Amino acid sequence: MKFSITLDRGYKEDLGDNKFEIHKLNLYYGSNQVLKDIDLNIAEHKVTALIGPSGCGKSTLLRTLNRMNDLIPGVRIEGSVLLDGEDIYQPEVDVVALRKRVGMVFQRPNPFPKSIFENIAYGPRHHGVRDTAELAEIVEWSLRKAALWDEVKDNLRKSALQLSGGQQQRLCIARALAVKPDVLLMDEPCSALDPISTARVEDLIYDLKEDYTIVVVTHNMQQAARISEYTAFLLNGSLIEYDETNRLFTNPSRKETEDYITGRFG
Amino acid sequence: MARKSYCEQLTKLKEDVLKMGTMVEEAICLAVKSLKERDDELAQQVIDGDDLIDDFTVKIEDCCITLLALQQPMARDLRVITTAIKIITDLERMADLAVDIAKVTLQISGQPLIKPLIDIPRMMEIAQKMTRISLDAYVKEDPEMVQCLIDYDHEVDALYDQVFRELSLLMVDDPHTIKQAAQLLLVARFLERIADHATNVGESTYYMVKGERTELNL
Numbered sequence: 001m002k003f004s005i006t007l008d009r010g011y012k013e014d015l016g017d018n019k020f021e022i023h024k025l026n027l028y029y030g031s032n033q034v035l036k037d038i039d040l041n042i043a044e045h046k047v048t049a050l051i052g053p054s055g056c057g058k059s060t061l062l063r064t065l066n067r068m069n070d071l072i073p074g075v076r077i078e079g080s081v082l083l084d085g086e087d088i089y090q091p092e093v094d095v096v097a098l099r100k101r102v103g104m105v106f107q108r109p110n111p112f113p114k115s116i117f118e119n120i121a122y123g124p125r126h127h128g129v130r131d132t133a134e135l136a137e138i139v140e141w142s143l144r145k146a147a148l149w150d151e152v153k154d155n156l157r158k159s160a161l162q163l164s165g166g167q168q169q170r171l172c173i174a175r176a177l178a179v180k181p182d183v184l185l186m187d188e189p190c191s192a193l194d195p196i197s198t199a200r201v202e203d204l205i206y207d208l209k210e211d212y213t214i215v216v217v218t219h220n221m222q223q224a225a226r227i228s229e230y231t232a233f234l235l236n237g238s239l240i241e242y243d244e245t246n247r248l249f250t251n252p253s254r255k256e257t258e259d260y261i262t263g264r265f266g
Numbered sequence: 267m268a269r270k271s272y273c274e275q276l277t278k279l280k281e282d283v284l285k286m287g288t289m290v291e292e293a294i295c296l297a298v299k300s301l302k303e304r305d306d307e308l309a310q311q312v313i314d315g316d317d318l319i320d321d322f323t324v325k326i327e328d329c330c331i332t333l334l335a336l337q338q339p340m341a342r343d344l345r346v347i348t349t350a351i352k353i354i355t356d357l358e359r360m361a362d363l364a365v366d367i368a369k370v371t372l373q374i375s376g377q378p379l380i381k382p383l384i385d386i387p388r389m390m391e392i393a394q395k396m397t398r399i400s401l402d403a404y405v406k407e408d409p410e411m412v413q414c415l416i417d418y419d420h421e422v423d424a425l426y427d428q429v430f431r432e433l434s435l436l437m438v439d440d441p442h443t444i445k446q447a448a449q450l451l452l453v454a455r456f457l458e459r460i461a462d463h464a465t466n467v468g469e470s471t472y473y474m475v476k477g478e479r480t481e482l483n484l
Contacts, residue, residue: 221340222338225340249340249341249344250341250345251341251342251345251477251478252341257341261341262269262339262340262341262342262343263269263340
């Protein structure tokens with residue numbers, strides 16, 4: 001399936017394969033409509049950033065990609081979200097398996113109150129890996145991928161809560177990677193981190209996109225500009241503009257986007 | 267409107283670029299006047315005044331760098347600032363060319379002109395008009411205004427060719443004229459360059475407003 005976005009400047013570009021295809025997505029919390037008619041394709045092995053003011057629906061949109069919104073009472077979803085061509089909202093879809101393929105990293109690092117090793121081993125063990133050597137291998141692989149191995153390799157039995165905030169966030173990324181997902185969803189992964197930790201996570205995102213499709217929600221527009229290939233701007237639940245990041249930040253097509261990214265908003 | 271102080275600084279930046287443009291326009295005008303009227307004092311005034319323009323260039327550039335560093339501008343704001351940096355570079359070069367013309371006035375001081383100056387002042391008028399149009403377009407943020415610069419630039423180029431031919435013939439006829447003719451030829455060349463810089467300012471303005479490129483120096 002080819003990734004193409006209908007750009008506001010009036011032509012289509014083929015940009016590789018689609019990981020997600022979102023069609024006419026509407027989402028309601030009770031009577032409150034939070035997402036309105038979202039049509040969006042997300043390219044495989046690229047970083048896509050979702051930006052927009054608080055309450056615009058970007059985190060909700062992110063959460064539709066691994067059905068995290070299902071957990072919220074009173075939520076109603078219309079439209080379709082295709083992952084590799086298959087609708088993840090079909091009743092027969094195994095949500096646990098879906099979330100294994102589509103991992104998530106949250107705003108605040110949320111390690112389990114367990115050792116570093118156990119944090120990473122938790123997912124694979126849950127999915128049936130019992131062999132200690134295999135688990136150890138997965139732990140090392142994940143920590144290396146998350147650029148944390150060298151810092152913690154001698155202290156794997158230490159409590160994860162003793163790590164710094166930046167290390168905890170990379171631990172959470174390692175934990176997400178441990179179950180070998182295809183996609184990583186990140187909901188403001190750096191908002192609780194200092195600039196140095198932020199830079200490390202950004203470097204990590206850059207390295208990870210070779211193997212993963214990454215979707216990041218961020219309030220930090222410079223971050224979106226730095227790390228993503230494509231950026232979607234949402235406002236009041238609608239997708240206002242979706243374009244190459246470079247284009248969106250230098251010459252957006254829509255006035256709403258311009259007002260938002262230049263800080264003229266409100 | 268949000269970001270009040272930032273918006274004020276952007277407005278101030280544009281005003282400063284315009285102010286610098288006015289100074290440069292005047293320098294060009296006075297330089298050619300000094301040549302036409304054989305006014306050494308006026309020529310010296312242009313040469314001395316260049317320091318002010320240079321200082322102003324640095325001041326505006328510093329302001330742009332500060333805005334980039336502190337405000338992380340995006341979209342049109344980003345283009346306004348990068349365009350300002352480009353435009354002041356062109357304007358600064360134009361002022362230097364005005365100084366070069368003024369220096370010719372001093373170099374041929376006291377010598378009778380080998381021919382009456384007709385085409386050179388005409389080139390100056392057009393180059394000056396082009397400078398004004400490009401700056402007006404910049405201030406009014408009107409990308410359509412700059413389109414006429416193409417034709418004006420052709421006119422200046424044609425006049426330059428004419429001056430070149432005329433002075434070449436003079437030099438062939440009478441080798442005594444060579445020294446001054448070469449100087450006057452340089453003046454024509456300087457004016458042709460000034461016109462090119464004016465088209466650059468026009469192109470930068472077009473990019474600033476539309477976010478797309480245009481070619482005016484055809």
